[in-house]
Amino acid sequence: MAIFYILLLFMIIAAIIAVETDNLLSAVICVGAIGFGGSLMFLFLRAPDIAMTQIVVEVLGLIILIRATIARDLTFISGDREFFEMVVSVVIILVIFLAGVNIFRTLPDFGTPVFAQTLGAASQTYIREGLQKTGAANLVSSVILDFRGYDTLGEATVLFTSVIGATVILRKNCRKAVEQKEL
Amino acid sequence: MKGMTIIVKTVSSWVKIFIFLFGIYIIITGHLSPGGGFAGGVILASSYVLLMLAFGGEFAQKNLSLPAASRLDCLGALLFALIAVLGGVFGGVFFVNFLYQKYLPGTALHLVSAGTIPLSNIAIGLKVGACLFLVILVLSVFRPDISGNKQE
Numbered sequence: 001m002a003i004f005y006i007l008l009l010f011m012i013i014a015a016i017i018a019v020e021t022d023n024l025l026s027a028v029i030c031v032g033a034i035g036f037g038g039s040l041m042f043l044f045l046r047a048p049d050i051a052m053t054q055i056v057v058e059v060l061g062l063i064i065l066i067r068a069t070i071a072r073d074l075t076f077i078s079g080d081r082e083f084f085e086m087v088v089s090v091v092i093i094l095v096i097f098l099a100g101v102n103i104f105r106t107l108p109d110f111g112t113p114v115f116a117q118t119l120g121a122a123s124q125t126y127i128r129e130g131l132q133k134t135g136a137a138n139l140v141s142s143v144i145l146d147f148r149g150y151d152t153l154g155e156a157t158v159l160f161t162s163v164i165g166a167t168v169i170l171r172k173n174c175r176k177a178v179e180q181k182e183l
Numbered sequence: 184m185k186g187m188t189i190i191v192k193t194v195s196s197w198v199k200i201f202i203f204l205f206g207i208y209i210i211i212t213g214h215l216s217p218g219g220g221f222a223g224g225v226i227l228a229s230s231y232v233l234l235m236l237a238f239g240g241e242f243a244q245k246n247l248s249l250p251a252a253s254r255l256d257c258l259g260a261l262l263f264a265l266i267a268v269l270g271g272v273f274g275g276v277f278f279v280n281f282l283y284q285k286y287l288p289g290t291a292l293h294l295v296s297a298g299t300i301p302l303s304n305i306a307i308g309l310k311v312g313a314c315l316f317l318v319i320l321v322l323s324v325f326r327p328d329i330s331g332n333k334q335e
Contacts, residue, residue: 048217136214136297149278
């Protein structure tokens with residue numbers, strides 16, 4: 001259990017540094033540290049699938065962000081915070097924190113989810129009958145591609161749409177410029 | 184400004200093929216061991232990103248050009264939708280695992296098992312790999328066209 005608290009402390013410190021630092025590059029690196037801490041946490045929680053995806057996506061995202069920060073000249077952030085805005089945000093964070101503490105008290109203990117106690121819950125059915133119903137040894141893959149295939153289809157659609165958006169916005173020449181060049 | 188030093192170029196030209204093979208392995212054995220289409224696709228994309236960082240954007244575009252990447256992306260999405268529709272045609276229900284239930288049960292824990300799940304993994308891997316490579320290529324090639332604005 002101690003390893004989770006150490007990792008959590010590490011991630012919180014990295015998050016505070018990422019928000020508070022003036023240098024944009026070190027903020028990006030701190031965001032990467034949070035992601036790697038999260039992937040280590042998934043690994044210790046015995047979820048290798050999601051740990052693998054998290055670490056790979058984190059590396060790629062870090063490369064994109066570092067390239068984006070180095071290429072631009074905006075590496076330093078300046079400007080002071082207003083007193084009133086700071087007080088308001090601290091009060092809001094405090095209220096959310098107190099509400100969160102009360103909500104977490106009502107949750108079941110760590111490692112014993114509600115669905116494990118409910119009879120006929122969907123997740124228990126997946127664990128019991130996943131192998132004979134889909135034939136896949138990896139239960140995670142049988143859930144995301146067979147039982148919950150619609151979710152994956154929606155996720156693929158989201159990715160596809162976002163890529164179309166990025167390519168359309170960031171293309172080199174718009175159609176108008178090409179037509180003007182031809183004229 | 185054409186890429187990095189010769190040390191980085193040599194090492195990345197050695198390593199890139201292993202990263203690519205590892206991505207293919209993760210995709211193909213996605214129904215047996217941890218991994219799957221998404222993680223494997225990101226690894227495939229990262230092998231091309233390594234190429235792009237070491238040798239420059241033009242070299243990577245020579246290997247996998249922007250139109251080719253977008254075609255691969257569309258191909259992956261179409262394949263995944265086709266597998267879903269084929270479930271409707273052969274199994275009666277949209278997205279049903281018709282291969283496992285009717286035609287090719289296979290043996291559990293073998294490579295040929297689980298019906299449409301490996302095929303879906305391959306489609307998603309193709310899609311995610313091409314799509315992330317496309318995003319990074321577009322983001323790195325893109326420069327604000329200041330000269331074009333001045334002419335107007």
